[in-house]
Amino acid sequence: MAKSIKHILKKELEIKVGGKLWLESEGERFFGPGPLELLEKIEETGSISNAAKAMNMSYKKAWELMNHLNSQTSSPVVVPQAGGEKGGGSTLTPDGLELIKYYKALRKRFKTFLENESDRLKI
Amino acid sequence: MAKSIKHILKKELEIKVGGKLWLESEGERFFGPGPLELLEKIEETGSISNAAKAMNMSYKKAWELMNHLNSQTSSPVVVPQAGGEKGGGSTLTPDGLELIKYYKALRKRFKTFLENESDRLKI
DNA sequence: TATCGTTATATATTTGAAAATATAACGAAT
């Protein structure tokens, strides 16, 4: 077991190991907490523009996230429709839903990792 | 074992799980890759100002990182001296060296986690 | 006491990312 550093840190502070996780290709991130929330909000609201509003993100950024994400998958995870009933909208494909599930499971494993490491700081 | 998402991602791309790790207190980060490199460079060069130059960081930011870091530990990890021989300089305390060791070990465990998760993407 | 390069600190400037704004294209429904 690795040595503790408890004695180094101020004992009155709650110190934790934090982190961030994403999927990347060619060193470029294309899926993380932001895109996850975006997909969830698109699923909820039926459009990119409403999703963006719901999460206080500019439409442009939301569109770019979505577009970049679609470029990394063998078939689109978000299908946008410009025009049509109610002006259009965007829907998630089954792959999109599966990606959400995968990332949430990954995030859970990461959470466990972080909690273990944070606990270790207290020893 | 969790389900794979291999079929979702473009097969011609090298997709990996990436991440970032840090120490935080009260939700505020105070130690990560940046401060690690800073401590190492201070140890190498003997001063904050030289360390900052070596890693292409402004002196101000380097000083702030160092100062914030020192505020989270029971005793300083960097001891700065203004004035004196050669104008002064900064040295790491044993605690500072230990913090480096700890973070590198933590980073190694994280690397393993990321590699496992990345491998899982290929299955 | 004069010198040195550093720490310490405040202020000004830059710059890069994000949001804000504007506009055209879209297409089902009426």
Place this chain on the structure above:
DNA sequence: ATTCGTTATATTTTCAAATATATAACGATA
């Protein structure tokens, strides 16, 4: 054909973070 709210795209504006710049204090040594 008109309407609707959306997608798609370009341009402008904003803002925060970082750098750049300037200056005083520091303290061992000579």
